[in-house]
Amino acid sequence: MDPGVYTAFAALNLKGELVASGCEKEASDERVVEIIRKVGVPSLIASDVNPPPSFVQKVAARFNVRLAYPVRSLTQEEKKTMGSFIDDVHTRDAYGAAMKAYHAYENRLRQIEGMETSLDRDLLKHMVVQGYSLHNAELMLTRKEEKRVGAEEEKEVKKEGLEHKRDERVMRLAEENVNLRKALEYEKARIAEMEEQLKRAKNARVGEVARDSEVRKLKERLERAERYIFFLKKKKRGA
Incomplete structure (x- = not known):
């Protein structure tokens, strides 16, 4: 996403292909x-910038998904290289943000695409991007599939019962871990944004102090000039 007066978006599928994009005013x-x-x-x-705008943070929170942003803000040259086929600059920025995020997961997504599995690959990819390990993602989807087809009626075997409880605990902990990671990412982004705002405020204050100092100096020069003019006028009258 690239928010602003003109807010642009670029949506990629889990193969990194552009499937939708657009730009709207306000x-x-x-x-x-x-x-x-x-x-x-x-x-x-x-987002293509660090810290990510609060607007982007808000949208990510609405969907309860991870917020991706670069270590340093992407340059216009980088975004132009990635989205050279896109004319609109705002949409190109949004596409650059999406591609940068995709590249961070590309190897893992390709691994899932090439693996042998009966599970839904797109769901596996979605969960891995959300922060689950591939093992835990497979485990959770397998359990869901078993419930869907009614295969969860286990035999009254203690060992199987213990294994089931252990798997349930692993899945619960994995989900808690992902949620904590999301919360941490949101907090990091929020703190980074506040630090940036504080920095801008400090810079503005420094500018104000500098201007105040310059005004004070000019006033002093003006007062000296006025005193000198008064002195010259007085001297002229005495002459």
Whole structure:
């Protein structure tokens, strides 16, 4: 996403292919959420700048997905290279954010694409992007599939019961870990944004202090000049 007066979005599928993009003037977060929902269920929301804008944080929180942003803000040259086929600069920025995030997961997504499994690969990819390990993602999806087909009626065997409880605990801990990671990412992004705002405020204050100092110096020079003019006028009258 690239928010602003013109808010742009670029949606990639889990193969890194652009499936939708657009740009709207003065789009609210509600409007952006509506647009994204029409495209599909997001695995993450990405920003091209660090710290990510609060608008992007808000949209990610609405979908309860991870927020991706670069270690350093992407340059215009980087975004132009990635999205050279996109004319609109705002949409290109959004595409750059999406591609940067995709590249961070590309190897793991390719691994899932090439593996032998009866599970839904897109769901596996979605969960891995959300922060689950591949093992835990497979375990959770397998359990869900077993419940769906009614295969969870286990025999009254203690060992199987213990294994089931252990797996349930692993899944619960994995889910808690992912939720904690999301919360941590949101807090990091929020703190980074506040630090940036504080930095701008300090710079503005430094500028004000510098201007105040300059004004004070000018006033002193003016007063000296006025005193000198008064002295010259007095001297002239005495002459």
